[in-house]
Amino acid sequence: MSKRFDCSQQALDLKSIHTDPDLVSRDIKVVLNRKTNMEAVIKIIEGNIPQLTSLNLSHNCIQRLDELSELVTKVPHLKVLNLSHNDLKSEHELDKLKGLKLVELWLVRNPLCDLFKDPSSYVSAVRQKFPRLLKLDGNDLPPHIGFDVDTPTTLPPCKGSCFGSDDAKVYIQRFLQQYYSVYDSGDRQSLLGAYHDEALFSLTTPCNVQNPSGLREYFKDSRNLKRTKDSTMRFRLLKHTRLNVVALLNELPKTQHDITSFTVDVNAYTVSSRLICHTLIVVDDKSKESIRAFSRVFITVPAVDSGLCIINDQLFIRMATTKEISRAFVAPVPPPSSSQVPTLTAPQQEVVSTFSLKSGMKLEWSLKCLQDNEWDLNKAAHIFTQLKTAGKIPDVAFMK
Numbered sequence: 211m212s213k214r215f216d217c218s219q220q221a222l223d224l225k226s227i228h229t230d231p232d233l234v235s236r237d238i239k240v241v242l243n244r245k246t247n248m249e250a251v252i253k254i255i256e257g258n259i260p261q262l263t264s265l266n267l268s269h270n271c272i273q274r275l276d277e278l279s280e281l282v283t284k285v286p287h288l289k290v291l292n293l294s295h296n297d298l299k300s301e302h303e304l305d306k307l308k309g310l311k312l313v314e315l316w317l318v319r320n321p322l323c324d325l326f327k328d329p330s331s332y333v334s335a336v337r338q339k340f341p342r343l344l345k346l347d348g349n350d351l352p353p354h355i356g357f358d359v360d361t362p363t364t365l366p367p368c369k370g371s372c373f374g375s376d377d378a379k380v381y382i383q384r385f386l387q388q389y390y391s392v393y394d395s396g397d398r399q400s401l402l403g404a405y406h407d408e409a410l411f412s413l414t415t416p417c418n419v420q421n422p423s424g425l426r427e428y429f430k431d432s433r434n435l436k437r438t439k440d441s442t443m444r445f446r447l448l449k450h451t452r453l454n455v456v457a458l459l460n461e462l463p464k465t466q467h468d469i470t471s472f473t474v475d476v477n478a479y480t481v482s483s484r485l486i487c488h489t490l491i492v493v494d495d496k497s498k499e500s501i502r503a504f505s506r507v508f509i510t511v512p513a514v515d516s517g518l519c520i521i522n523d524q525l526f527i528r529m530a531t532t533k534e535i536s537r538a539f540v541a542p543v544p545p546p547s548s549s550q551v552p553t554l555t556a557p558q559q560e561v562v563s564t565f566s567l568k569s570g571m572k573l574e575w576s577l578k579c580l581q582d583n584e585w586d587l588n589k590a591a592h593i594f595t596q597l598k599t600a601g602k603i604p605d606v607a608f609m610k
Contacts (some may be wrong), residue, residue, distance in 0.1 A: 211258075212225075220259070225268065225270075243272050260287075264291075280599075290313065315340060315347075317347060333351065335348060371472070371475070373476050382476065383566075387469065401459060412447070414434050415432040502530055503534050504528065505526045565579070569594055578594065
């Protein structure tokens with residue numbers, strides 16, 4: 211092994227070591243696909259050249275990498291590894307080496323290389339295991355974008371909704387509560403007033419779904435561009451005009467939304483024109499005991515009645531994760547009904563918004579407080595203060 215070691219490069223070349231003349235002349239056969247032989251080689255490396263940076267194990271009939279997993283701790287500086295011309299049959303063997311910080315790897319002429327449908331899939335799979343890899347089978351790879359962090363790092367917690375301003379917050383929350391109260395009521399025809407005459411709507415579901423039963427009713431209207439290749443079909447699935455949009459919404463499964471789980475990001479908000487682009491992220495949606503989550507992007511413009519009017523609506527629906535399911539529908543929410551749809555005058559809407567902004571309560575709780583006090587703003591404020599001081603208002607009543 212010392213004969214095969216290049217000190218200047220910290221490189222060890224064990225290519226076809228079973229045919230080495232010095233070993234063969236002494237009737238010694240070192241077969242690296244045998245556990246004891248590989249363990250002996252690693253022990254010699256650990257004891258004599260722990261600073262090794264390059265190791266060539268090509269042409270050695272290696273079938274498994276169990277013993278090579280020791281390299282992760284015993285040869286931590288290894289950067290280049292050649293496993294070409296061996297008998298590795300599964301990419302999962304590479305998982306045993308994932309702790310190595312390799313920048314160059316050779317796997318060519320192993321059976322596992324033939325398992326991939328195209329070169330990009332092969333590169334992607336290998337690079338997932340070795341994110342610092344710069345060269346594979348002698349070919350340069352594009353620079354990897356990532357975080358060079360050696361120790362486990364905790365990402366900062368989610369900050370929740372971002373509205374940009376209190377004015378936008380009240381305006382958008384009121385709109386969303388009214389919209390979803392109608393959407394969950396069972397009669398979505400009333401949503402005609404929420405859409406612009408020239409509105410556009412698109413629905414998308416994931417391509418690869420592990421639990422298709424929960425999304426099957428959405429598949430026929432899904433406009434996923436990875437699955438829908440035909441341009442005519444893409445155009446047909448893009449709904450144009452509010453009549454076509456609401457007609458499709460009426461055909462979608464009945465739902466119940468967990469309003470308390472809404473996370474809203476306002477991407478753009480123009481006070482003068484009230485052009486608003488906001489995204490709903492990880493919102494829980496229950497239908498027929500299936501919990502789904504989705505992202506939705508609304509672009510809205512001013513409506514005739516001083517409200518908001520949707521001009522573009524993009525909906526992406528997926529199955530909820532286990533964590534999302536555990537958090538969904540925890541807070542008690544009354545079942546939606548058509549009677550819950552607000553029918554307020556413009557002055558009443560303004561009073562509700564003002565009271566919600568000053569009290570910090572959600573719009574539906576602010577509305578109830580005002581209704582219980584005959585729309586007397588001062589009286590409602592006095593009762594609210596008393597109840598809040600006494601701790602009689604539940605946390606679910608307040609905005610996050």
